[in-house]
Amino acid sequence: MKLTLRVWRQPGPDAPGRLVAYEMPDVSEHMSFLEMLDVLNERLIEKGEEPIAFDHDCREGICGTCGFMISGIAHGKMPATTVCQLHMRHFSDGEELVLEPWRAKAFPVLRDLVVDRSSFDRIIQAGGYVSVNTGTAQDGNALPVAKPDADVAMDAASCIGCGACVAQCPNGAAQLFTAAKVSQLALLPQGQPERWQRVERMVAQLEEEAFGSCTNYGECEAVCPKGVSIDFIAMMNRDWLKNVCRVGRESRARGGAG
Numbered sequence: 227m228k229l230t231l232r233v234w235r236q237p238g239p240d241a242p243g244r245l246v247a248y249e250m251p252d253v254s255e256h257m258s259f260l261e262m263l264d265v266l267n268e269r270l271i272e273k274g275e276e277p278i279a280f281d282h283d284c285r286e287g288i289c290g291t292c293g294f295m296i297s298g299i300a301h302g303k304m305p306a307t308t309v310c311q312l313h314m315r316h317f318s319d320g321e322e323l324v325l326e327p328w329r330a331k332a333f334p335v336l337r338d339l340v341v342d343r344s345s346f347d348r349i350i351q352a353g354g355y356v357s358v359n360t361g362t363a364q365d366g367n368a369l370p371v372a373k374p375d376a377d378v379a380m381d382a383a384s385c386i387g388c389g390a391c392v393a394q395c396p397n398g399a400a401q402l403f404t405a406a407k408v409s410q411l412a413l414l415p416q417g418q419p420e421r422w423q424r425v426e427r428m429v430a431q432l433e434e435e436a437f438g439s440c441t442n443y444g445e446c447e448a449v450c451p452k453g454v455s456i457d458f459i460a461m462m463n464r465d466w467l468k469n470v471c472r473v474g475r476e477s478r479a480r481g482g483a484g
């Protein structure tokens with residue numbers, strides 16, 4: 227099949243960018259989207275031009291490294307699919323596709339389709355972990371977890387941190403990512419000792435970064451390649467509010483003003 231790709235080319239973070247058109251006259255329907263870009267890059271290198279920079283690692287929909295906008299949709303038009311798992315059979319002969327990096331203030335463009343997602347790392351560093359020294363791995367049955375709780379925690383843990391939620395949100399909000407990372411631990415017994423500090427610190431860091439606010443558009447859920455539900459945002463907001471009340475109660479009990 228023949229495709230026209232209009233790709234965002236930007237040589238560096240402070241350089242101006244522009245869309246450059248590339249003709250792909252012989253795309254196999256069996257290729258993945260990234261394999262098609264590999265072919266394009268080989269041709270660019272042969273011609274002595276700079277290859278297109280794009281992030282990828284596992285190419286199995288697991289790591290969350292890949293991702294860019296395909297004609298305005300994060301990871302492209304196939305639901306619940308990362309761009310590395312998107313195959314060319316879903317496109318039509320003669321189509322024109324516009325490839326752009328994630329567009330969000332908190333994800334500055336580094337080069338072409340690659341953005342800096344270290345804001346996500348800082349949210350995790352603020353509290354997205356269990357800090358006790360656990361030693362070697364426990365036997366799986368040593369700490370029983372109710373099946374419904376394990377299932378919902380697993381749904382939250384399926385977030386791969388790709389950033390599609392932020393890129394698609396008209397506000398550039400990162401509530402879905404943060405909520406998934408807060409909830410995956412808040413739902414398990416291992417996450418209880420630091421539950422309240424975790425939500426407080428991670429939400430505080432979320433607000434420190436250049437993300438926008440959540441106004442319930444739901445675009446994040448629609449493009450999430452793992453189908454993470456916006457119910458987790460409600461769960462995070464409830465925990466955050468409960469913590470505010472808890473801190474106020476404790477302060478009053480100590481005779482403080484709060």
Ligand code: FES
Pocket residue numbers: 281282283284285286287288289290291292293308309310311386
């Ligand atoms: S490269 Fe790992 S999820 Fe796409």
